[in-house]
Amino acid sequence: MAFPVDLRRCRLLGLTGTACLALGGETAGALPVRDLLAPASAQAALGLVGVYFGVVLLIAAWVLLGRLVRGPQPPTPRALLLVLAVWAGPLLLAPPLFSRDVYSYLAQGAMVDAHMDVYAEGPDTLGGPLADEVAPVWQHTAAPYGPAFLGLASALSALTRGELPAGLLGMRLLALLGVALMAAALPRLARHSGADPAAALWLGALNPLVLLHLVAGAHNDAIMLGLLGLGLVAARGRWPVLGAVLVTLAALVKAPAVLGLLAVVALQARAGRPPLRAVLTTAVGAAVTTVAATAVAGTGYGWIGALDTPVSPHNWALTSLLGRATGALLDHLGSNLAPLAVPAWHLLGLAATAVAVLLIWLRLRFRPVYALGLSLLTVAVFGPAIRPWYVLWGLFLIAAAAPSTSVRHRVAALAGVLALAVLPSGGPADAGQLVLAVSGGVLGVVVLWQAHLTAQAPAPGRTA
Numbered sequence: 001m002a003f004p005v006d007l008r009r010c011r012l013l014g015l016t017g018t019a020c021l022a023l024g025g026e027t028a029g030a031l032p033v034r035d036l037l038a039p040a041s042a043q044a045a046l047g048l049v050g051v052y053f054g055v056v057l058l059i060a061a062w063v064l065l066g067r068l069v070r071g072p073q074p075p076t077p078r079a080l081l082l083v084l085a086v087w088a089g090p091l092l093l094a095p096p097l098f099s100r101d102v103y104s105y106l107a108q109g110a111m112v113d114a115h116m117d118v119y120a121e122g123p124d125t126l127g128g129p130l131a132d133e134v135a136p137v138w139q140h141t142a143a144p145y146g147p148a149f150l151g152l153a154s155a156l157s158a159l160t161r162g163e164l165p166a167g168l169l170g171m172r173l174l175a176l177l178g179v180a181l182m183a184a185a186l187p188r189l190a191r192h193s194g195a196d197p198a199a200a201l202w203l204g205a206l207n208p209l210v211l212l213h214l215v216a217g218a219h220n221d222a223i224m225l226g227l228l229g230l231g232l233v234a235a236r237g238r239w240p241v242l243g244a245v246l247v248t249l250a251a252l253v254k255a256p257a258v259l260g261l262l263a264v265v266a267l268q269a270r271a272g273r274p275p276l277r278a279v280l281t282t283a284v285g286a287a288v289t290t291v292a293a294t295a296v297a298g299t300g301y302g303w304i305g306a307l308d309t310p311v312s313p314h315n316w317a318l319t320s321l322l323g324r325a326t327g328a329l330l331d332h333l334g335s336n337l338a339p340l341a342v343p344a345w346h347l348l349g350l351a352a353t354a355v356a357v358l359l360i361w362l363r364l365r366f367r368p369v370y371a372l373g374l375s376l377l378t379v380a381v382f383g384p385a386i387r388p389w390y391v392l393w394g395l396f397l398i399a400a401a402a403p404s405t406s407v408r409h410r411v412a413a414l415a416g417v418l419a420l421a422v423l424p425s426g427g428p429a430d431a432g433q434l435v436l437a438v439s440g441g442v443l444g445v446v447v448l449w450q451a452h453l454t455a456q457a458p459a460p461g462r463t464a
Helices: 007-028 042-069 077-091 101-113 128-133 147-160 164-193 197-204 208-215 221-236 240-251 255-270 275-297 302-308 318-332 338-364 368-382 388-401 405-418 431-456
Strands: none
Touching: 007 042, 007 077, 042 077, 042 197, 042 208, 042 405, 042 431, 077 164, 077 197, 077 208, 101 128, 101 147, 101 164, 128 164, 147 164, 147 221, 147 275, 164 197, 164 208, 164 221, 164 368, 164 388, 197 388, 197 405, 208 221, 208 388, 208 405, 221 240, 221 255, 221 388, 240 255, 240 275, 255 275, 255 368, 318 338, 318 368, 338 368, 368 388, 388 405
């Protein structure tokens, strides 16, 4: 007998998972400095176990929901949106999880509100309680974000007067707005691409990475992807200029979304508009939007130079790993070229990305949404830095436009693995924390297996 699956069970299992995440995060999350507990304390240890227990339950709920979506009576997109709301509910008031980036957002917003040059100075220049919350590695680093996001962060800073709890809630609400825009765009993009809207929502919006990092982590990638998705919906319809405006705003949150302008042009060409006219209208819309957003934010054009903001020296991007390994080898050989190894590999990664993106568009120019998804995934994988949520840049659009179920399965497997890759505190893991995280995950597997055995057991008085 198979494990019984229905929408109510999936909803309840995922809700239990995110509730455990929220509760565990109260002691093991990316807490404000004044609330941080020693990792070795009993409360932090219990919280870490609880978080990973919840992550495993959430992944299981998502996998089971996928079986329903592929079944003979799949849930409707509206029913899936309700599941997303239920799963996200416990995370609304939870502390930040899996990253401290949200504190950087708040500090940078306060800097813009105070008319400081956020592209020339780091949060340490701001000083005070907000700057104290920023991870040390980013204290002296200029903002890598565009004026559209920093304008929102500045407005939030003025609205909340720099108060940390209100600021954290405001950033999470912004992230939830982004996720809502993603969920609104996915079914429309899927229908345009000839894909199943329910399957697109399952992979692109109910994905554990969305809940763990865009909602619980309050990352600004949510706003970027929401604007990007909405812009592509507009571009494929009757509002190509609006599409260019929205995609440009997405790029003025985080730069990788600028590739979406290629899709805006391609979608207009597919709709029968002359290619030259499509290029001109997109370029003009993007230029006007850039000038207007930069003027409104009041940040100036320093964001162009900030695009090469240095990444963490210990990040685990492919090119960074290869660079560190090459540097160690050269150092061992006594070569004075060792310091150049990481920059050289980063340049090679950028070159490989450019070539790969060019090949993708040459081959898939008649499937612009899918081509854009693959391009953004390539940027995430071969870029100088990678975090689990960066994969969502491409996954979001691949969910809407993947040509086959096998592609979705491979991307879903990647998402499931990456959902387990980061500690809830957002910091590096030591051996003890790894043991606790694995223990929480194993406990979740044991509980799920016991539930499976219970479901298979015959009722009293009946034979198997």
